Amino acid sequence: MVRYAKHARRLWSSEINDAVVGRLAPKPGETVVDIGAGVGASTMVAAAAGAAVIAAEPTGYLRRVLTLRARLSSERDQITVVDGSAEATGVADQSANGAWAVNTMHHWVDVDAALAEFDRIVAPGGRILLVDENFDDPTHPDYERFARSHQGDGGSADHSHHFDMVDPATIGEQLTNRGFTVQHAGADTLIGRPVLLVEATRP
Numbered sequence: 001m002v003r004y005a006k007h008a009r010r011l012w013s014s015e016i017n018d019a020v021v022g023r024l025a026p027k028p029g030e031t032v033v034d035i036g037a038g039v040g041a042s043t044m045v046a047a048a049a050g051a052a053v054i055a056a057e058p059t060g061y062l063r064r065v066l067t068l069r070a071r072l073s074s075e076r077d078q079i080t081v082v083d084g085s086a087e088a089t090g091v092a093d094q095s096a097n098g099a100w101a102v103n104t105m106h107h108w109v110d111v112d113a114a115l116a117e118f119d120r121i122v123a124p125g126g127r128i129l130l131v132d133e134n135f136d137d138p139t140h141p142d143y144e145r146f147a148r149s150h151q152g153d154g155g156s157a158d159h160s161h162h163f164d165m166v167d168p169a170t171i172g173e174q175l176t177n178r179g180f181t182v183q184h185a186g187a188d189t190l191i192g193r194p195v196l197l198v199e200a201t202r203p
Helices: 002-006 008-012 015-024 041-048 060-071 111-121 143-149 168-177
Strands: 031-035 052-056 079-082 096-102 122-133 181-190 193-201
Touching: 015 041, 015 096, 015 122, 015 181, 015 193, 031 041, 041 052, 041 060, 041 079, 041 096, 060 079, 096 111, 111 122, 111 168, 122 168, 168 181, 168 193
Parallel strands: 031 052, 031 096, 052 079, 096 122
Antiparallel strands: 122 193, 181 193
């Protein structure tokens, strides 16, 4: 809770979340799923665009904050907060017109299960957008700040994030095998930041 409170401002809203939702482009009347919704940085933007948003978040504390935020929002009727993860969203079969994840892929416990879940919930014509910022890339504007916050035992800057980064090319290949059309699966830039990005649609 202390860690999340420390980064509350960045978790509440961020340019990268805005950019991801803008690229996925949810529309009024659509049902979309925010995987690892946190306190709703992406959820609120998608709801404001008129979509019905299912915000799946496995962390109880963040889920409680998001639930309160949604209740206080003018878009409260468009937001459903659920106890869910990438591997088990709690979303009905083929009910999602879009699904995305921002800076959560490296937290996934079982990538195969997560992709099976996308396969289950995304409707024909639906789209997927998965984005992790690449803080290990020296061109990322937060590269040095991130390193300082992860100093090694000797006090030196540690540019590793201590998570196993997923391989977007592998995810793209697995989605292709599941019948998705993959537009991109690899390194990219979004709002000038280096990212690992997977973008796909279901025919």
